[in-house]
Amino acid sequence: MALIDPHSCADSVQPRTRHVVLNLTVDFAAKRLEGDATLVLSGPSAGPLDLDAKGLEIRSVTTGTGAAVPFSLGPSDPILGERLRVELPPGTEAVTVRYATSPGAAALQWLSPEQTAGRKQPFLFSQCQAIHARSMVPLQDTARIRVTYDAAVTVPDGLVAVMSAGPDGVRPGAAPGTTTFLFRMPQPIPTYLIALAVGSLEGRDLSPRSRVWAEPEVVDASAWEFAGIEEMIVKAEGLFGPYDWDRYDMIVLPPSFPYGGMENPRMTFLTPTLLAGDRSLVDVVAHELAHSWTGNLVTNATNEDFWLNEGFTVWAERRILETIHGPEAAVLGWAIGQKALDESVERFGAGSPLTRLKTDLKGIDPDEAFSSVPYEKGARFVALLERTAGRAAFDRFLRSYMDTFRFTSISTEEFLAFLDEKLPGVSTMVGAKEWFYEAGMPANARAASNAGLALSRTGWPLWIPPARRPASSRGASAPAEVPCPSNGFRLAASPRDGRASGEGQNEGPPGAQGAGGPEAQGSGRAQNRMIRPAEVSNWFR
Ligand SMILES: [Zn+2]
Secondary structure, eight states: OOBSSTTOOOBTTSOOEEEEEEEEEEETTTTEEEEEEEEEEEEEEEEEEEEEESSOEEEEEEETTOOBOOEEEOOOBTTTBEEEEEEEEEEEEEEEEEEEOOTTOTTEEEEOGGGSSSSSSOEEEEOOTTTTGGGTSOBOOOTTSOEEEEEEEEEETTOEEEESSEEEEEEEOSSTTEEEEEEEEEEEEOGGGOOEEEESOEEEEEETTEEEEEOHHHHHHHHHHTTTHHHHHHHHHHHHOSOOSSOOEEEEOOTTOSSSEEOOTTEEEEOGGGOOSSSTTGGGHHHHHHHHHHTTTEEESSGGGHHHHHHHHHHHHHHHHHHHHOHHHHHHHHHHHHHHHHHHHHHHOTTOGGGSSSOOOTTSOHHHHOSSIIIIIHHHHHHHHHHHHOHHHHHHHHHHHHHHHTTEEEOHHHHHHHHHHHSTTHHHHHTHHHHHHSSSOOTTOOOOOOTTEEEOTTSOEEEOOGGGSOTTTTTSSOOOOOOOTTTSOOEEOOTTOGGGGTTTTTOOOTTOTTTTOGGGOOSSGGGEEOOOOHHHHHHBO
16 A cells, blocks of 8 residues: 555555546535545455545445445645545446535635626636645545546526536526536546636637637637637647647636636636736747646646656747747747746755756655756756757657656656666766756756846846847847836847837737727737746746
């Protein structure tokens, strides 16, 4: 018997869940999900099955034939929640847990109508990363055990449910005044990627495989802002291979969504602060899109290997931006990331074990350990591998890595073994073990720079296109800049952005006025592209 993840009670000798069937009713008045979850096991099983739960009210557990199954709920741990032990009769292939979530479920955010753009209907969204899925569904809540899922979600008439899954139909609910939305997720995902949002929602198609969802008040502005997503998907496919999740849909959430974005597969969750009205913040979607390859397709086995997910994704995001905007724009991303990394290392202390890529999180809440380190130190390690192996060889390695591990979740050690097999000698040349297991930044970590980089008055890097660089400075001193209403610094227009010369200033998304709140209302925005500060990059999961 051994635990396979310090944040889960999933046990190596117990059966594994391979598929989950959710049948849930959304009760806004009680702030609860009620219903059942059927866990389909990888084969006929017997004996104890330990599931993760947090604050769930467990009503019954039955087998596929309806026979009652004994269960017990262990003591509550403030980080991990409770162990739900189910005693499987011999030959059990599936168990159904009837339950309700608690009004304070960590994964679920219940918004009153006043907290939405429309102010008429309530709203619900989930955020299961890092270890909150267990407060929404009883399951083996570890990335190691991937599941496919089907769901039937019943909501009050007039509201729409979306999930990190493909839509599979809509029907009247069993109770009057309700509607049931059906979903099917055929690709196996780590449990932290199960996601649900319910509200007054409308969708707009952006391409044959992409749609944006938002409240009616902002849906047209959202569709305008993200109209170019197909081009970005195609660029990413050129770098990393075919998009493997069928659809790339997005939902723009109400302003209280606590992150910039979350890479829920088939349904990226996004903050409405991206609705700048001039498409200037669309690039941040590159990060969530990149997760489709370097995070969701190949996932970290546990939160201790989080860098494998985020480090590769930050690196991949900058490769996408380099393809779209050119190398200097990517260098700006690296420079902003460097400042975020410096701040995280300073916050923890350079000797802190939390500055290792491979962390030891036993007894530590992964949300408390969250920082720029797995993102930016991880991305620097990936870039170092790329430089050492050479881009062409590294790109071949990356394709092979994703082919080999697609739809699985791996550890740092499994990655290292694969690296040594495919690119012999490289891990020694770069000092991989020092990067993984030692605190702080190794001596061969290199800061990016180019002639277009300068520092803003607030200390954040910005990039000046060649035509706008003062001849006397060429990036050596801070150029004049315009204060930015939302985040304190700006980037001058990119070379391919025709708006730099004032073109298209009257162009704008329908309904954009007032859509994004005061942050989106700056004047003269068409002259300058804003880039997020590092605390916002932390904010993008
Ligand atoms: Zn991410």
